[in-house]
Amino acid sequence: MHHQDQEEECYNIFMDDEDFSSFSSRYYDPYNHHQQQQQTSNTTMPTTSTGGATPSENHAYGRLTDKLSYSYSAARDLSLEFAASLSGQNGKWASDILLETAKAVAHRNTGRVQQLMWMLNELSSPYGDVDQKLAFYFLHALFCRMTDSGKRTYRTMISALEKNCSFESTRKVVLKFQEVSPWTTFGHVFCNGAIINTFEGESKFHIIDISNTFSTQWPTLLEAIATRTQETPHLRLTTIVATKSGGAGVQRVMKEIRSRMEKFARIMGVPFEFNVVHLAGDLSELNLAELEVKEDEALAVNCVGKLHSVTTGDNHRDFLMSMFRMLHPRIVTVVEEEADLDVDVDEDDFPRSFQEILRFFRVYFEALDESFPRTSNERLRLEQAAGTAVMDLIACPPTESVERRDTAARWSHRLQRGDFRPVSFNDEICADVRASLKRYREGWSIVPCSDSPGIFLSWKDQPVVWASAWKP
Structure with a gap:
């Protein structure tokens, strides 16, 4: 053999x-107008300061903060609540905050959702470390689930995929992934x-x-x-x-x-x-x-x-x-x-399903992180394809999902x-x-x-x- x-x-x-x-169903770039390799300069844990990367730089779906309105004191209290996670107690701050956000979405706690999404919006980036990337893609999916826009967003992603992806770029991604x-x-x-x-x-x-x-x-x-x-x-x-x-x-x-x-x-x-x-x-x-x-x-x-x-x-x-x-x-x-990625439509069961999706994609992103160099275009493509799968799982109707x-x-x-x-x-x-x-x-x-x-x-x-x- x-x-x-x-x-x-x-x-x-x-x-x-x-x-x-x-055409390629796995290598779509949903953030095509950010094709320059915007790389974060280091891999240190982000702080809760609002002086990080701006949402307009990081999010193809616009400024969530334009839609989320609450006081500075509430944001400050929320930052203190997650200080242990952000300081590196378990090194996986994105999982902690995202799971809390999923629970708030399931319980229809609008105020809590706004606060948590504001924090994620400030901390996330598709070009940062594993936690920043997970925060970016999962926040996008949660936002679309909350606004019932997942199906439309996913179809837009697939449409752009068919227009923008070439055989040569797909070939490079496939070969590089198999190499590493x-x-x-x-x-x-x-x-x-x-x-x-x-x-x-x-x-x-x-x-x-x-x-x-x-x-x-x-x-x-x-x-x-x-x-x-x-x-x-x-x-x-x-x-x-x-x-x-x-x-x-x-x-x-x-x-x-x-x-x-x-x-x-x-x-x-x-x-x-x-x-x-x-x-x-x-x-x-x-x-x-x-x-x-x-x-x-x-x-x-x-x-x-x-x-x-x-x-x-x-x-x-x-x-x-x-x-x-x-x-x-x-x-x-x-x-x-x-993985068990069959998301139930019942909101009461959504946090459990969400946690398993998050677990699986964390493992995948961490494996990519240790296999590819930080500036790899092929790695970015694979992560963006995973982000499309996350959108399908979290924000699209179960009867139409292709990722379960x-x-x-x-x-x-x-x-x-x-x-x-x-x-x-x-x-x-x-x-x-x-x-x-x-x-x-x-x-x-x-x-x-x-x-x-x-x-x-x-x-x-x-x-x-x-x-x-x-x-x-």
Whole structure:
């Protein structure tokens, strides 16, 4: 099995340096008019002084203080209340203040909300340290939830995304993220190993790809097929591109990826066919006939980072599992971020949901902080994409959300209800995954799941990504 250095090399070959207008659901910059790298000069904890960065410099959604009116004495009292957090008692002042704000929003305590938002507005920045960034993105989402403007704001973000993001910028973000972090490559290594083992000895493969990593998984698999098998089999790859809005941008991207994948397959000497199925809607609405599954092909369904985009209402996720079962695949590989981000519409339960969203994105931002240099444009793009996800989770209707992640235990239960059973992966796959982690900073590890099949990628002992394999 080839590790991430080969994966990056393969991907660079097939993603050569061309620039064209495109679409990306992960790398939207919602603050486009702040594209200059406004970096804070140091990483010290901000004070409660009102003399920090001005809201007009930091917030694309305008001056919240124009809408929030209260006395200076109230702000001073609030500053004293959170003095312990701001002085670094636990080093995570943003979490403390944001959670209090979420509670105030849930309890409809308008005065308290105004005070807390004023403080967050003064302290936050998309170019500061982790706490300043979390304060910035979560404050934006809370404000939109409070004003019922989340749905409109999110759609504006997606619209700007399709206009402003190029294939070249997306390529750079994908490659740099894979270079400095195993967040996505962990799933690639695991799934490729499971698929190769399942297809051993087969002359025809068909992989149905449901993922969000722009086909970066497959160059390494093509090379593995070319070098590990005695007789090179025929590989057919069907990529499902499901978007809520559709649009010409995504079609241009997939056309370019198809061309490059076919070119790379020729270089590797692998008979190859690449098909794209565009779905303007939910994955649970997929028409199986469009996949053109053939009886003489060994079939795999590969799901990496996309199952959580299926809406949670009306048992759509359970229905999708039954659809997979109808395809009679040899194997189904599943990779999802490990978090319980199903936000309840009940305001009484909102603080608990909010706390889990905040926990998960803090881990993500801290991992980015230790992986990327401070001035990295790619890191800024990833953080802004995370801010878009936060907006979806906190301020948009649950029935339309594409970011509500489930835990490994819940996904496992859903797969088992769909008559799938876990595949026991061999020691070679685990060895490959461990070897791929050695090129990254200390702090990354893999651990077995205690209550579910599969393994976790962990960052400093906190599970962040789950990978597993299943068969009917």
